[in-house]
Amino acid sequence: MDNAFKNKLIVVLLGMASFIAGLVILGISPQQSFPKIERNQFAVEVHLPLGSSLQQTDAVMKDLEQLLEKDPRVKTVASFVGTSSPRFHTIYAPNFPAKSYGQLIVLTTSNQATIEVLDEYSVKCAHRYANANVKWKQLEFAVSPSPIEIRIAGDDLQTLKQTAGRISDILRQCEGVTWVRTDFKQAQQTIDLEIKRDEASRLGYSNTLLGYSLMVGTKGFPLATIWEGDYPVTVQLKVDKKVKTSIDDINNQYVTSPYLLASVPVRQIADLKPGWTEGEIVHRNGLRTITVQADVRRNAYPSTIFNKVRPKIEALPLPHGLSIYYGGDHQDTVEYITPFYYSLMISIVIIFLILMVQFKSIKTTLLIMLTMPLCLFGASLGILITGYPFGVTAFIGLIGLMGIVVRNGIIYISYAEELRREHGHTLEEAAISAAQRRMRPIFLTAAAAAVGVIPMIASGSLLWGPLGSVICFGLIFALVLSLLLMPVLYYLFHRKDFNKVEASEQL
Incomplete structure (x- = not known):
């Protein structure tokens, strides 16, 4: 002293x-806003390319299920093909049903076994399936679906996709990033109908009428929804045949004219041409927004990887009308950690006032x-x-x-x-x-x-x-x-x- x-x-x-x-x-x-949950349970999410059949998804799911059931640390495996499990955790929300999606809920012998299985199989199965992305997910308190999210907002769809492609390339080159995709999903192949205007006008057909007729003849036209308790049942009007999926079936489908009360095949009033459409177009606050999502390797911190790629992303020249902002773990930190700074300031002020009363x-x-x-x-x-x-x-x-x-x-x-x-x-x-x-x-x-x-x-x-x-x-x-x-x-x-x-x- x-x-x-x-x-x-x-x-x-x-x-x-x-x-x-x-x-x-x-x-x-x-930095990590929210910790992982220590629980003898984890999830495996399987994503196949959009448009994959239920049989393809089921093949991957069965292989994973058999692989995990052979492990003595695994007690039970519940498989969901084309859908996800009911909500069993406050934060972990179910996915929307899709033929290209599957989920496994795995129960292990202990909390430590969960970590060991995840560490082992996330490496072992990283490249096991050429046409599927397998996500080994330990339950956590994080709200965002992906740890790293870069959102690009604007009006021009093509410019949005090009910018998202450049950002995706930056993320793929970063060590620790495992899977990069966007929430626009993959483009889907479609069939475009080009109306023969002269013929359609002569017979009294319009685009709307043709569209309704094709819906009735293929997947059905929705009429109403009946609720059985908490479960909705859709009532559809459709032709009593199997769903038509081939081009010939659509060409040969008959549509009825409301004026002539006669039916003619679709090929007489329209030509079918192949086309492409977006799998999904997302809007945020009224603006088209494409989100580049990235998952990170197990035991890697999203904040560390995000801090590496952020300067490169912000250095990109943005076309006019586009803006970039961030979601994922970064957004969770801003939304949930910032109030703690206010709490800290309030605590300091209260301590100051108490000491002032005591020591004057x-x-x-x-x-x-x-x-x-x-x-x-x-x-x-x-x-x-x-x-x-x-x-x-x-x-x-x-x-x-x-x-x-x-x-x-x-x-x-x-x-x-x-x-x-x-x-x-x-x-x-x-x-x-x-x-x-x-x-x-x-x-x-x-x-x-x-x-x-x-x-x-x-x-x-x-x-x-x-x-x-x-x-x-x-x-x-x-x-x-x-x-x-x-x-x-x-x-x-x-x-x-x-x-x-x-x-x-x-x-």
Whole structure:
């Protein structure tokens, strides 16, 4: 303590350096808004190209199911072909039914077995199927369907697709990205009807009439919806035949004229030509918006990959009328982590007001609150050492840690003021004696709290581990720094006031 007073400038600079180092370490630490869910259950999602048959999807699903059932760590496998399971988790929502989609819900023997199976099979089956993308999904609290989402909004469809293609190329070149696609889906092959206007007008046919007739003759014309409890049943009007899918079937289909009351084949009033249409066109806030979605390798953090590709994306020249904004994990961080910053500010203001009521001095209150930044270095270093990402639970731990650390300042300042005013100590004597005599209670309370959260760190839990790391390391380093820095700051803060009191007493 005597050496600290001999080198006051070095001690103050050390405190400032620890705060800056904490910010730097926090900046380079991996960020993850929401942790994975520790559960003996996971999902496997299979996506085939749009237009694939149900039989093709079923073949991939059966192969995966047989592969997993041979593993002793797997208890049961539930398969859903062409649809997804009913909602069994608050966040994990079911997919819309599609012939090219399948889902497996896998139950394992333990939480650890879930992680082992996911780590093993996500690598083993990465290139097992040439025509299918298999997504091994551990349940999580994240809201967004994909960890990385880049949204391009504009009016021109062709320009949107070209820009999305350039961004997709950037993502595919980034290490750690496994599957890149857009929410416009794949283009679908269609049949376009080119009306023979003269013939159609002579017979009294219009585009609308022809369209309705083809719907009745193929997949059916929707008339109404009947509800059986919570399940809707669609009522359709259709010809009592199998669904027509070939070009010859459509050409030979008869349509009836409302004016002549006669039926003629479609080939007499229209020519059929092959064409292409978008699988899906998505609108956000009334604008056409194409979202480039990317999945990342297991145990890779989306924030790290996003920070690598973002400068390259923002460097792209955008055509007029296009704008880019971000979704996925980045949007979740902005929407759900930002309120925690407001909570932190409110907590600091409340602590300030409570200290002002107790000490009735702005200078003393500010001195006590300077202990708060001292915990940042230990908290960020704890996250870095333990390897946990910085997310919601770590931020909650940081808010609580600042409240705990303030207590050290209150214990020290209260006793130093008592020594100076009631026992006649000089300012320097009060600063040094208070640190020496209050070191034990400050150390014991901080050590007890730090040791108490060690089981959280040792558990390896992505939910509680970051919180324990922040509190444990933050308390230890804040304890050391506050015992060194608080006496020096106390002396520097009150030196002029103390000199004025001594001068008045001499007079």
